[in-house]
Amino acid sequence: MDKIKSMMRAVQYSKYGGGVADLKHxxxxxxxxxxxxxxxxxxxASINPIDWKLQDGVARPFLPRKFPHIPGTDVAGEVVQVGSDVQSFKVGENVVAVLGxxxxxxxxxxxxxxxxxxRPPEVSAREAAALPIAGLAAHQSLxxxxxxKLDGTGPEVNVLVTAASGGVGQYAVQLLKLANAHVxxxxxxxxxxLVRSLGADEVLDYRTPDGVALKSPSGRKYDVIIHCAHNIPWSTFEANLTSKGKVVDTTPGFGTLMSVAFKKITFAKKQLIPLFTSPKKENLEFLVKLVKEGKLKPVIDSVHPLSKAEEAWAKSIDGHATGKILVEP
Structure with a gap:
C-alpha cells in the first residue's frame, strides 16, 4: 500500500447556485x-442528481454544512486508515460507502x-460506486x-417504471424481476x-402518444408506479392506476408534497408517496451481494477523470444519462 499523502486533489464549490462554473480544482x-x-x-466515485441539487440550494441552509464543499456521496476504494473504535474493517480492505x-x-x-x-473481488470498483444512492433509492421504493418482496414470494403485481434507463430506474427494473412483477x-x-434487456416486459418510448399517456401496450392498470422522471401530472398517473394503486415519486418536489397533503385530506385510495432515501448498511450489502451473484448489473453511462469532473457534473445536470456517471482520481 502506498504511503498516505498529506495533501490531495479535490473538486469543490464555494456557494449556492454557482453551477459548473463554480467547481474548482x-x-x-x-x-x-x-x-x-x-x-x-x-x-x-459516482455523481447523483442530489449532488448538484444541493449546490443549487435544495436543502439550504442545512446542506452543505459549510463552504467550500467537496461534493459526492458514493465511493468505492481501499481502506488506508481506521479510527480507534472501528471493528469491521482493516487497512487494505476494498469497500463501498455512502458519505454522510x-x-x-x-x-x-x-x-x-x-x-x-x-466489496468482494467479484464486484469491480466501478460497479460498486454505481450502487449506493441510486440502488438504495430503488430498493427502498420497492x-x-x-x-x-424481492424474494418472489409476493403476488404478481403490475408495475410501471418511468425514466427506466436512468440511475434509479435501471435498478428498479432489475429488482422488480426478483419481485414477481410484470414491468x-x-x-x-x-x-x-437496453431496458428490455434489464428485464422490462413492455417498453414505451416516452415521446410517443402512448408513452406520454403511460398506457401499457397490454392494457394493464398499474398496482405501483416507480416515478423517476419529471413533469408528469397526477391525472396521467391516476388514469392508469388500479383502485388502490401507489405512485412512488423518487424525485419529489414542492408540487409532490402539496399533492400528498391534499390526498391525505381527501382520504384518496390512490396514493402518491414521496421518497426520501435513507441509506441502510444491510440494504447496501444486499445490493452488493446481488451484483456478486450476477443478479444485478449496474449500467454505467460514462467514466470521467477527476481532472474533468465538470464534464460529469454537466452531464448529470443535462438529465439524459443512460445509467450512472462515474468519476475517478
Whole structure:
C-alpha cells in the first residue's frame, strides 16, 4: 500500500447556485478519520442528481454544512486508515460507502463505519460506486414504500417504471424481476433495447402518444408506479392506476408534497408517496451481494477523470444519462 499523502486533489464549490462554473480544482489536506470512521483511497466515485441539487440550494441552509464543499456521496476504494473504535474493517480492505457529508470528488474520503460495506473481488470498483444512492433509492421504493418482496414470494403485481434507463430506474427494473412483477417501462427510443434487456416486459418510448399517456401496450392498470422522471401530472398517473394503486415519486418536489397533503385530506385510495432515501448498511450489502451473484448489473453511462469532473457534473445536470456517471482520481 502506498504511503498516505498529506495533501490531495479535490473538486469543490464555494456557494449556492454557482453551477459548473463554480467547481474548482484544489489541493487540500487529506482528512483524518474520527474514531468511528475509515479513510478510503478513492478508486471510483459516482455523481447523483442530489449532488448538484444541493449546490443549487435544495436543502439550504442545512446542506452543505459549510463552504467550500467537496461534493459526492458514493465511493468505492481501499481502506488506508481506521479510527480507534472501528471493528469491521482493516487497512487494505476494498469497500463501498455512502458519505454522510460529501467528499467523494477527491483522492481520499472519510466514511462512517456504519455506512461502509465490504466489496468482494467479484464486484469491480466501478460497479460498486454505481450502487449506493441510486440502488438504495430503488430498493427502498420497492420494499419500504411499495411493500413488494424481492424474494418472489409476493403476488404478481403490475408495475410501471418511468425514466427506466436512468440511475434509479435501471435498478428498479432489475429488482422488480426478483419481485414477481410484470414491468412496463418508459425511456427514450435509443434505450429501448437496453431496458428490455434489464428485464422490462413492455417498453414505451416516452415521446410517443402512448408513452406520454403511460398506457401499457397490454392494457394493464398499474398496482405501483416507480416515478423517476419529471413533469408528469397526477391525472396521467391516476388514469392508469388500479383502485388502490401507489405512485412512488423518487424525485419529489414542492408540487409532490402539496399533492400528498391534499390526498391525505381527501382520504384518496390512490396514493402518491414521496421518497426520501435513507441509506441502510444491510440494504447496501444486499445490493452488493446481488451484483456478486450476477443478479444485478449496474449500467454505467460514462467514466470521467477527476481532472474533468465538470464534464460529469454537466452531464448529470443535462438529465439524459443512460445509467450512472462515474468519476475517478
Amino acid at each position: 484544489v489541493e487540500v489536506p487529506v482528512p483524518s478519520p474520527k474514531k468511528d470512521e475509515v479513510l478510503i483511497k478513492v478508486e471510483t 457529508n460529501g467528499g467523494a470528488l477527491a483522492e481520499y474520503a472519510v466514511a462512517n463505519e456504519g455506512s461502509t460495506v465490504s 420494499t419500504q414504500l411499495a411493500g413488494l 412496463t417501462a418508459t425511456c427514450g427510443a435509443r434505450n429501448i433495447d
